[in-house]
Amino acid sequence: xxxxxxxxxxKLWRTTTVRLTAMFIAxxxxxxxxxxxxxxxxxxxxxxxxxxxAIDREVGQLRLLASRSNINTMIxxxxxxxxxxxxxxxxxxxxxxxxxxxxxxxxxAAVLAEQGRYELTYERGLEIYGAPGDRDPTKGRAIVESIAxxxxxRLVIGRDIGERRDFTxxxxxTYFWGALAIVVLSVLAxxxxxxxxxxxxxxxxxxxxxxxxxxxxxxxxxxxxNDEFDAVATSLNAMLDRIEQLMAGMKEVTDNVAHDLKxxxxxxxxxxxxxxxxxxxxxxxxxALETTIAxxxxxxxxxxxxxxxxxxxxxxxxxxxxxxxxxxxxxxxxELYGPVAEDAGLTLDADIEPGLTMTANRELIGQALVNLxxxxxxxxxxxxxxxxxxxxxxxxxxxxxxxxxxxxxxxxPEPDRKRVFERFARLEASRTEPGAGLGLALVSAVVRLHKGxxxxxxxxxxxxxxxVFPNA
Numbered sequence: 001x002x003x004x005x006x007x008x009x010x011k012l013w014r015t016t017t018v019r020l021t022a023m024f025i026a027x028x029x030x031x032x033x034x035x036x037x038x039x040x041x042x043x044x045x046x047x048x049x050x051x052x053x054a055i056d057r058e059v060g061q062l063r064l065l066a067s068r069s070n071i072n073t074m075i076x077x078x079x080x081x082x083x084x085x086x087x088x089x090x091x092x093x094x095x096x097x098x099x100x101x102x103x104x105x106x107x108x109a110a111v112l113a114e115q116g117r118y119e120l121t122y123e124r125g126l127e128i129y130g131a132p133g134d135r136d137p138t139k140g141r142a143i144v145e146s147i148a149x150x151x152x153x154r155l156v157i158g159r160d161i162g163e164r165r166d167f168t169x170x171x172x173x174t175y176f177w178g179a180l181a182i183v184v185l186s187v188l189a190x191x192x193x194x195x196x197x198x199x200x201x202x203x204x205x206x207x208x209x210x211x212x213x214x215x216x217x218x219x220x221x222x223x224x225x226n227d228e229f230d231a232v233a234t235s236l237n238a239m240l241d242r243i244e245q246l247m248a249g250m251k252e253v254t255d256n257v258a259h260d261l262k263x264x265x266x267x268x269x270x271x272x273x274x275x276x277x278x279x280x281x282x283x284x285x286x287x288a289l290e291t292t293i294a295x296x297x298x299x300x301x302x303x304x305x306x307x308x309x310x311x312x313x314x315x316x317x318x319x320x321x322x323x324x325x326x327x328x329x330x331x332x333x334x335e336l337y338g339p340v341a342e343d344a345g346l347t348l349d350a351d352i353e354p355g356l357t358m359t360a361n362r363e364l365i366g367q368a369l370v371n372l373x374x375x376x377x378x379x380x381x382x383x384x385x386x387x388x389x390x391x392x393x394x395x396x397x398x399x400x401x402x403x404x405x406x407x408x409x410x411x412x413p414e415p416d417r418k419r420v421f422e423r424f425a426r427l428e429a430s431r432t433e434p435g436a437g438l439g440l441a442l443v444s445a446v447v448r449l450h451k452g453x454x455x456x457x458x459x460x461x462x463x464x465x466x467x468v469f470p471n472a
Contacts, residue, residue: 021191029179029182043168051159051161051164055144055157058088075092078092082101087160089157090102091154091156092156094151094152095151095153102156104123107144112146112154112156114146118143118144120141120142121139141160142159143158144156144159145157207220216244222234275288275289321361322362324362325357326365327352327353327354330356330394333369333392334352334373344380345388346377346388347390348392350392356395356401360469364446365450368467371443374439375407375440376390376406376463388462391404391405399470400469400471404464404466405465406463406464411458421441421454451471
């Protein structure tokens with residue numbers, strides 16, 4: 001148990017949170033101790049200055065009184081001061097050393113012989129702190145000023161410093177316990193803070209461990225306090241949602257590639273094997289090779305489409321983004337596919353507002369529009385007794401650019417209008433048609449790259465693809 005606890009404390013100390021907390025505690029405690037020390041020192045010095053000032057003031061008053069009055073007046077004044085309770089020390093003696101007035105009789109000979117300021121030990125009488133009989137006399141420490149007056153008189157005035165020392169002791173005692181309380185409370189506060197932070201970080205770490213073990217459905221817990229940890233947890237959860245979507249898409253793409261490419265590859269092998277059989281003529285072999293080349297080209301187009309979608313979704317278009325005239329791009333596509341639609345027995349109309357510009361990749365935008373127009377032409381031809389109609393429109397609406405490609409084909413059922421943008425997604429009715437189901441997936445990837453949205457609407461009859469580039 002002891003080893004485990006030591007290991008836990010060691011692990012706790014190695015964390016950045018605990019170290020930063022300890023550093024801040026040390027800085028705070030250091031400043032607090034310096035401040036308390038300064039206050040204690042200044043308080044003690046101030047008391048000492050007040051005592052010195054009181055002594056100097058009384059010395060000046062009694063000097064002035066001695067110069068203006070007789071000895072009896074001096075005796076009366078000194079004795080009156082000596083009779084007051086308090087820390088005052090007074091002594092008035094004649095040239096022979098006889099005490100005439102005061103409350104202290106026992107002074108060292110040097111104090112009475114030489115003028116000056118002294119700190120000494122004396123017999124503290126009852127008169128200093130209270131009335132006689134309150135307590136027994138004891139030894140005391142005092143600061144006194146000895147001065148010589150006219151007619152050989154000796155005046156000693158001072159203050160007992162026992163009270164100052166007691167007050168200083170109280171200050172330093174308070175300082176000690178205050179400093180100890182600061183240290184203890186700081187450590188407790190730091191420990192609680194570190195425990196809270198580490199608990200939140202451990203939650204993120206635990207979630208990451210579960211995710212790395214394969215459980216992609218795990219999410220970082222959010223407490224609802226809307227603090228910075230909740231902000232980080234929300235961002236991480238959004239990232240994990242996106243990763244889970246990408247992983248699910250990757251799995252789906254892998255399954256679809258395996259399913260949709262297995263058939264053409266099998267056909268390639270069967271045709272090659274048939275061409276190599278004995279008795280096969282040159283014309284049959286040539287036809288098999290031409291079919292193989294056509295199938296290979298279709299496979300290459302499929303993989304090129306997958307690469308283009310991957311680049312667009314990764315945000316790495318083949319060319320740099322630049323200021324692009326979308327009106328010109330849409331007009332070029334409409335002009336290019338006008339004859340194609342006419343050959344298919346369709347009418348292609350264009351309603352394009354001029355001057356629609358935005359920062360975009362011209363090639364990718366053009367490829368996306370080409371895919372939409374080719375889809376519209378292909379499905380408008382199906383089931384048409386008379387010529388159908390393709391409409392391409394581009395306009396600005398409330399700061400956004402909207403591009404529409406509408407047809408008069410069979411349309412797309414509402415439940416499938418989102419699914420058709422997935423890779424290899426094809427409606428059951430079009431399973432027999434050529435293609436890999438990647439055209440609309442590329443459109444979706446290109447639009448997302450340019451911060452736009454794309455969706456299908458009912459054109460009654462037919463379908464209408466709507467691309468919106470907000471804030472363009």
